[in-house]
Amino acid sequence: MIREQRFINDDWTFGYGEHSGAELESPDPEWYDVGLPHSFDLPDFREPRFYVGHGCYRRSIDVPEAWTGKWIALEFLGVFQVAEVFVNGRLVGRHEGGYTPFVVDISDAVVAGVNGVFVRVDNHWNPRLAPRAGDYSFAGGIYRDVSLIVADRVRLDWYGIGVTTPVVGAERAEVNASVEVVNDEPGPVAVTVAAVVSDAAGSVASLAPVRRTIAAGSTEVVELAGAVDQPVLWHPDHPDLYTLTASVVVDSTLRDQQTTAFGVRWFEFTADRGFFLNGEHLDLHGANVHQNRGGWGDAGTRAGIRRDIAMVKDLGMNIIRGSHYPHHPYFAEECDRQGLLFWSELHFWGIGGENVEGYWFASAYPVNPEDEPEFEESLRRALREMIRSHRNHPSIVTWSIGNEAFFSDDHVIGKAKALTSELVDLAHELDPTRPAAVGGAQRKGFDVLGDIAGYNGDGAEIFHDPGIPNLVSEYHGVLGRGPGEYEVTWEHGVEVDHPWRSGKILWCAYHYKSIAPGAGLQGLVDYFRMPRRPYYWYREKLRGIAPPTFPGPGTAVALRLSSDAEEMPTDGTGDVRLVVELLDSGGTRVADDREVTLTLVEGEGFFPSGRSITLSPETDSLWGGAGAIEFRSYAPGMQRIRATAHGVTPAELVVFATGPAKPQRTWRLAPHAPWVTGRPAGTGEVSLTASRPVAASSALPGYEGANVTALGSRTFWRAASSEPGAWIAARLEFTYEISRIVIVFPEVPKQPWLVETSTDGRVFEPIHEAGPGGEELSVRLEFEPRRASTVRLTFPEAPVDVEEIRAY
Structure with a gap:
């Protein structure tokens, strides 16, 4: 075995609360069965409720005798927002920050046989941890994938391969790889590090090997260089990718090997001519995307991410802004594959309004000096983690420092701007190949602090030809529940494509859940991923595709149930999206909005609410005679789902979950979060219009x-x-x-x-x-x-x- 990495998203148990001492003893048998990704707030129908507190997870892992002496680690791709990880009762790692991946070395804590893993998660608002504010829902949980990694003591480091193409031409592209090699052995080791570049057809180039002696217990960066002849350039219209496979050899024995995808392209944001990709002008038109979704909250699967990106691509858009935090690394992978540029953003985030210390309506930058050092370091750490885990993706064209951090108290605005400038410099140091942006920079001079200014809302008209590279990072086009109006009315002159503006990014692609009152209903697609009418207006405008016939009023007599796939994996990375429609006697969907219940009648899968779920206008999960929900399973086998509604003929659908065989079990699923921690009341002395559009x-x-x-x-x-x-x-x-x-x-x-x-x-x-x-x-x-x-x-x-x- 050279290296093994596998998902361990299944077979977890969960309990609300801190459960002091449960890391040492088996938890109460009344804990709930969960699979990852998981959110504290399941099911999530955008209700005005929000659990703030602790939640604990437990699982066992088997360690074969053959792994003894290996490097063994747990990889977490996202936990909101403080995680303490224990193995066999021993604290092995702690991570602060809710949006970036981290790895925990458990090599010295495990034994051959069964080992207990316990994770305590805390999503309390923390004055010293970003974000301190934001228009979003800050639900806790292990809401992204978890993997078990086993590798040699002499190995390539976690996310330890960085690939750049510093010189690109029609005939030749230089390929450089920075490869980090770890030596955890007790003595120095002489290694040979090499890499091979491949396209879909096979190997196309080799990077010359480098020999190096690495001291015991240390990590060294080995620089490799090579070239690809007649490179195929990455572009949204043809997102061609290469892979680089790096290896480390000791005494003719391969000790480790890893592969990373990359693309060959170059780009430029200009102050007077807009954006250029591979030397050609490209007008950027895209949408902001939040990660939470109907029923499951932040705990979406990779299949859900694929669908989200595909829907934006289907519109004819060419860029996504990852609002307003680092997204799942798989999100950038899919942007690479599907051909969408990606604005990757840090969570230095402001919201304005009440300015309540003690909740996510606070000043974006700390108001108390004693909170400043840890808060600033939390953003430096998150920026390092975001860039390290995302750096090889050709879709990413900028590292954005945050969004609307000008919503900080007046007496700390200078410090907020100084931190922004420092983070811009740190982004340049960590990745000299990409510019650093400042998103939502339309107030208080934040726009000149980065390489690119992102203007939200009325910033589109305030900053007319600002003399710096810029785009509209948010413009508002749609609002409301249900189908919405077909035609979109733009404001602030964003309909004019000025030559000095690189483009515009809509707020937003999908409805989302937010702590802000009345927010989250500006998506082209609703929370449950049903396209609204303005979705089709954009598609017609950008791609020339005529809209479908929208359903009219009528009386339904039957249901139709369909899914986007016939199979799904059981490892937590996949699901199926189910759509139920109310049909008239002619088999045509009609806007009959009676509630529909979906029930699993055979199989071990579940909805976010358990074995059944009711879609209704009251929860905004059904309108226009249709509703949608994502369904997943962690056990293999046939899943038979029935849709029923009062007075109509039911419908059934069968999908299959595929994966290793498991003993049949009855899942005990958690109810709604048991309580909501209230936020402090505002003083009423801060104007709600201050710095607003x-x-x-x-x-x-x-x-x-x-x-x-x-x-x-x-x-x-x-x-x-x-x-x-x-x-x-x-x-x-x-x-x-x-x-x-x-x-x-x-x-x-x-x-x-x-x-x-x-x-x-x-x-x-x-x-x-x-x-x-x-x-x-x-x-x-x-x-x-x-x-x-x-x-x-x-x-x-x-x-x-x-x-x-x-x-x-």
Whole structure:
């Protein structure tokens, strides 16, 4: 055996709570059976609930006698957000950070035979651990794959191969490999390190071997160099890949070997001509993607990742922004294979609004000096881990430092910017081949801190030809539940493709769950991965494919149940996506939204809720006469699933789970998370509009709408036209309950004006109407609490200048 790596996603048990001492003793037999990936919050229907606390996992692993003396490790690809790992009661590793892979050496803790693995996971908000804030759901759990790795004591390090192509031409591409070799033996070892490059047809190049003596207990980097003749370049239209296989030999004996995929390409972001790939201009048009999904939350499988990327590709888009944290390494692998560029992002993340210390509405950068060192180090560590595990992917064109970190308290903005600059420099040091971006950089001077500026929302119009490489990293096009409107209305001028702008990235591809009130419903595809009508508008716009016939009202008499695959693996990497449709007497889907229950009648698989699940309009899991859910199994065999609904003919479907035979068992599945830890209440003294995006009927250059939410800046908005009906609207972005609005004018208004609020940005309700004149520059309006996501000022006769709009 040279090296073995296998998934151990199956056969775990789980218990809510800290379970002090359970790492030493067998857990309560009432623990629940789970498979990985797993989330604390199953099933997850976007309910306004959020378990914050501890959860513990336990599993046994068998260690054959032949493994004695080998390097044995556990690889975790993502645990949110603090993990303590024990083997046979002994603490063998601890990792802080919820989005990056890590490996735990268990060589000295295991014995031949059965060994117990215990993992305690903690997802409490931590003032010293990024992210401190974000528009997302911070569910805990071992929500990505876990593998067992066995290798030689003289070996290639974990993610220890880095491949670059520093010179690329039509006739020849240089290939360099940095290979990290570990010697865990008690004495020095003379090694020979070599590598071979292959394409789909076989070997195409060899990198000259290098001999090196490595001291005991140390790791050395060995540089290899070679070239590929007539290289095939990687491009979204033809995502051709190569593999590099590196080996380490001692005394003519192969001790270890690893393979990594890479692509040959070059690219450039320019300040005046946009983005170029392989010397050709490419207009970037893509979508932001969060990782959580209907029923399963963050705990999606690799099959789910493949489907997510395929849906974005099907739209005709060519880039994905991994909002707003490092994604599963497999996500980048699939972008490589399917042909989508990838903006890989770090979680230096802000949300704004209430600024509540103690929950994920806090200042992006710590407000207390004692929290700063550990917080900063958590981001340095995560950046190192993201780049190390993702560096060979040709799809990745930038390392982004974060998103909207300007949502930090004013007194620490300087420190937040200094940390951003430091992380940009660290990204350059770790990977000189890619630029570093700053996402959501439309406020407080963050846009000039990186190589590329990503502007969100109204940043698209504020920064007109900024003189630096840039793109629109978020623009908002759709909102709401259910099918949505077909045609998408763009804002802030993003419909214009300026030559100096590299492109635009929609917010967002999929609905997601968020702690932010009213957030998460802006996807082209819903939470359960059912395409909404605007999905087909984009596909028609980008690919010229006419939309399907959308279902109309009708009375269903039967059900149809289908899946995207007939088989799925039992190792936790796969599932099947089930779609159920309500059909009329002619077999046509109709918008009859009665609830449908899916039940496993034969087999050992399960839905996120167990052996059955009900899809309904109440949980947004069924609309327009159809619903979808992902189904998985950790035991092989036939899985027979039945769909039923009141008053209609049921349907059945059979899929097969494939994998090693296992004893039949009855799974005891966990119920909903048992409690929700409440977040601290806001003080009500922070304006919910501060630094938020603004829309206006028009604006004179230099007097943009964004001035009204740049509180304390003494700048103001001025309409470009004096026509009646001018307006300016401050977006809270999320739906809050407000009871106070403050309007500040640079001069006493001489025209009548109207204040309105809205929960959806479309339908407005008046709250105050004022005639011309008055003595006050600042008007304070107090009223019974009402829900609002937008505050708008309208001028029925002629506009007046506005300095600030605040909401509390």
